[in-house]
Amino acid sequence: xxxxxxxxxxxxxxxxxxxxxxxxxxxxxxxxxxxxxxxxxxxxxxxxxxxxxxxxxxxxxxxxxxxxxxxxxxxxxxxxxxxxxxxxxxxxxxxxxxxxxxxxxxxxxxxxxxxxxxxxxxxxxxxxxxxxxxxxxxxxxxxxxxxxxxxxxxxxxxxxxxxxxxxxxxxxxxxxxxxxxxxxxxxxxxxxxxxxxxxxxxxxxxxxxxxxxxxxxxxxxxxxxxxxxxxxxxxxxxxxxxxxxxxxxxxxxxxxxxxxxxxxxxxxxxxxxxxxxxxxxxxxxxxxxxxxxxxxxxxxxxxxxxxxxxxxxxxxxxxxxxxxxxxxxxxxxx
Ligand code: SF4
Ligand code: SF4
Numbered sequence: 001x002x003x004x005x006x007x008x009x010x011x012x013x014x015x016x017x018x019x020x021x022x023x024x025x026x027x028x029x030x031x032x033x034x035x036x037x038x039x040x041x042x043x044x045x046x047x048x049x050x051x052x053x054x055x056x057x058x059x060x061x062x063x064x065x066x067x068x069x070x071x072x073x074x075x076x077x078x079x080x081x082x083x084x085x086x087x088x089x090x091x092x093x094x095x096x097x098x099x100x101x102x103x104x105x106x107x108x109x110x111x112x113x114x115x116x117x118x119x120x121x122x123x124x125x126x127x128x129x130x131x132x133x134x135x136x137x138x139x140x141x142x143x144x145x146x147x148x149x150x151x152x153x154x155x156x157x158x159x160x161x162x163x164x165x166x167x168x169x170x171x172x173x174x175x176x177x178x179x180x181x182x183x184x185x186x187x188x189x190x191x192x193x194x195x196x197x198x199x200x201x202x203x204x205x206x207x208x209x210x211x212x213x214x215x216x217x218x219x220x221x222x223x224x225x226x227x228x229x230x231x232x233x234x235x236x237x238x239x240x241x242x243x244x245x246x247x248x249x250x251x252x253x254x255x256x257x258x259x260x261x262x263x264x265x266x267x268x269x270x271x272x273x274x275x276x277x278x279x280x281x282x283x284x285x286x287x288x289x290x291x292x293x294x295x296x297x298x299x300x301x302x303x304x305x306x307x308x309x310x311x312x313x314x315x316x317x318x319x320x321x322x323x324x325x326x327x328x329x330x331x332x333x334x
Contacts, residue, residue, distance in 0.1 A: 001159050002187045002288040003152075005034065007171035007179060009202025014222040015192040017255055018277070019170040020044035020264040023129045025281040030162070031127065032155040032169040033134040034182045036144045041170045044264055047125030047132045055135065055150070056116040057143035059099045061092045067111035074103035074112065095140050119143060122151060124158065131158055145177035152185070166288070174202075175209055188288040189215045190246065194223050195230035200237065207241060217243055218287055220280060224248040244287065247280035249273060 006022070008015040019041060023031045033041040061082070063074070068090055075083040075090060082096035083103060092103075092112075104112045120137035133155045135147055155167045171189075172178040183189060189210050193203045203219070210217040219238050224231040231248070238245045252273045258265040266274040 001156075001165060001167065002285075003156075003167045003169065003185060004188045004190065004284060004288050005169040005171040005182050005186045006190050006192060007182065007206060008173050008192045009175070009204075009206035010198060011038075011173040013173075013192045013194045013199065014249075014255070015173065016041055016044065016170055017259075017265065018192050018220060018222065018249075019168065021266040021274070021277050022281055022284070023127075023168055024264050024266045025278060026129070026166055026168050028162075028164050029130045029166045029168050030155045030159045030164045031130055031132045032151055032167055033132065034148045034151060034169045034178065035172045036135045036137055036147045036151070036178060037172060039134055039136060042125075042132070042134055044259075045127040045129060045132055046262065047123070047127045047134070049123050049125045051124040053122050054118055055120045055122050055137070055147055057119050057141075057146050058117045059101070059114050060094055060097045060117045061099070061101070061103050062113045062115060063090055063092055064111050064113060065089055065091075067109055068107075069109050069111070071108060074107055077102050077106055117141075120147070122147065122154070124154065130164070131162065133158065144172075145181040148172070148178045148181035149184070152182070166285075175205055179206070179209065180213070183210065183213050183215045186215050188284065189217045190220060190284060191217060192220045192222055193234065195221065195227045195234050197230065200230065200234050203234070203237070207243065216287060218284065219243050219245050220247045220249065221245060222249045223251040225250050244283065246283045247276045249276055 006015055006019045016035070023029060023045065031041070031045070033039045035041070070088050070090060072085065072090070075085055080096050080098050082093050082098070083090055084093055099117065101114060104114045119141035120135060122133070122135035125132045125134065133151050135151060137144065137147065158164070159167050169182060171182040191203055191206055193199045207217055221231060221234060235245055250273065254268060254271050254273050255265050258268050265271065266277055268274060
């Protein structure tokens, strides 16, 4: 079984559209939406929910009004302004509570419970491309890294039970905790990027992250015809870093056309865009298989990175950043 995660250094690069199309091409697959802070793969795959479970993470304080004697100690001690007094009643504002437990420890009447926090739900669903594991957090709910790990574990168990050869995951954008969780144990990370300065900048950062966790990495350049100069520079960056550039996808209205019809782009017959993605998918499978065959499916820290020897990533951007930092220091001195 191979785990392939589609990520992007930034949002809005077309990552989910690409993931949906790859899910169509993949065949025997467990699909996983790990972009738990803003999930939208379900909009393309239109799942039928088969199993629904509550997701709990962390704790929150809850005052029992029957036991509380209104001394006000909890409100005075809460550093997050999460306890309000309304008339003679003290109550916790759930979205302000950070779960530090100080009020619980110091309440003289033992009037504060500290249950697990209900943060959202996760689902196992049927789609036209196979089983989808996904989730929906409540607004403002945290611990998305923990939820990513939970979804991955469910996907692995389902893949083992169904004999699926591939787990294909739509990963989170950016570099935070959910992305790190999504890379854990992955055989291949595919970064979807675009030819803009911010696209190159964020690609450099996410490649560095993948390298740190020794996750094999490849790149898909979306909307390559937005800016030919940036596209060529990005391709050169990939060459320098030994990153396989799997496809240069054009900015093509066929994507919108597919969405309007409730399809992924590869479901439309005979499109050039779909053909490019088919070629990319063949390479993705080969790369993921190669990584697995070379014994890289073990703990991430023990894996060799299959790309080129380490170089300073995207040196031009790194030097620009360091110049900006120097300028910041000088400004602060003034
Ligand atoms: S510290 Fe306890 S008893 Fe005092 S107001 Fe808070 S909940 Fe009520
Ligand atoms: S657990 Fe901490 S943050 Fe939450 S209400 Fe109590 S003191 Fe405030």
